[in-house]
């Protein structure tokens with residue numbers, strides 16, 4: 627896990643985003659302080675920047691979780707990876723009575739935000755959710771100990787996507803359900819150029835306006851450019867022990883939801 631002093635803002639100013647995205651050995655050292663900076667405004671930014679679509683995608687992801695997990699009776703343990711401020715973790719806790727949900731994230735300030743929500747706005751699920759700082763490439767959960775995993779905008783941000791999927795496969799029990807939501811590189815080149823161009827310009831502008839640092843939101847477009855297509859992610863899931871049950875594309879392949887079952 628990245629360590630930094632004195633503040634995440636000071637650290638980020640000394641780092642080059644493209645260099646860190648291109649090199650897995652240093653990517654996390656950029657990503658964690660960046661999300662620490664964003665954390666207090668993350669919910670507002672996400673709602674605004676996606677024109678409200680994020681809430682719809684997450685609601686549909688939870689419908690997909692409920693449907694795919696029908697065969698698991700009862701769902702006892704669930705895990706939300708890269709939980710951020712906890713949206714999906716709290717939604718999981720509301721799906722099944724008695725379920726215990728681990729909400730894990732690398733950014734301590736994101737976990738602070740999740741805990742503040744559990745103390746006030748989402749207090750109804752406070753006893754069902756444990757918010758924890760952790761690395762999704764080295765999970766603390768035991769082998770085959772989890773029934774359901776969710777991960778939204780998660781895999782794109784880690785240095786080793788394959789390693790993270792391998793960890794999901796390790797902790798998920800056979801027949802367990804994985805639902806992911808993320809940005810992907812659109813396969814159609816002209817749309818890819820337009821999509822990434824818009825995200826980069828808009829992200830840089832909001833980053834400058836809110837944090838005096840364009841890269842904190844301009845990062846989204848840059849990270850997608852270094853990532854994969856939704857079809858390549860399906861292949862990765864298949865390689866690492868999952869059967870892909872369904873793929874739902876949004877924004878012509880710019881966003882995708884995968885539902886998969888552990889073999």
Ligand SMILES: C[S@@+](CC[C@H](N)C(=O)[O-])C[C@H]1O[C@@H](n2cnc3c(N)ncnc32)[C@H](O)[C@@H]1O
Nearest residue numbers: 661708709710731732733736761762778779783
């Ligand atoms: C774009 S946010 C997504 C938050 C939330 N899942 C949502 O959909 O609103 C990405 C999150 O990934 C987290 N993250 C980055 N690298 C991670 C890692 N190695 N392990 C766990 N979380 C990580 C960041 O700290 C950040 O909170």
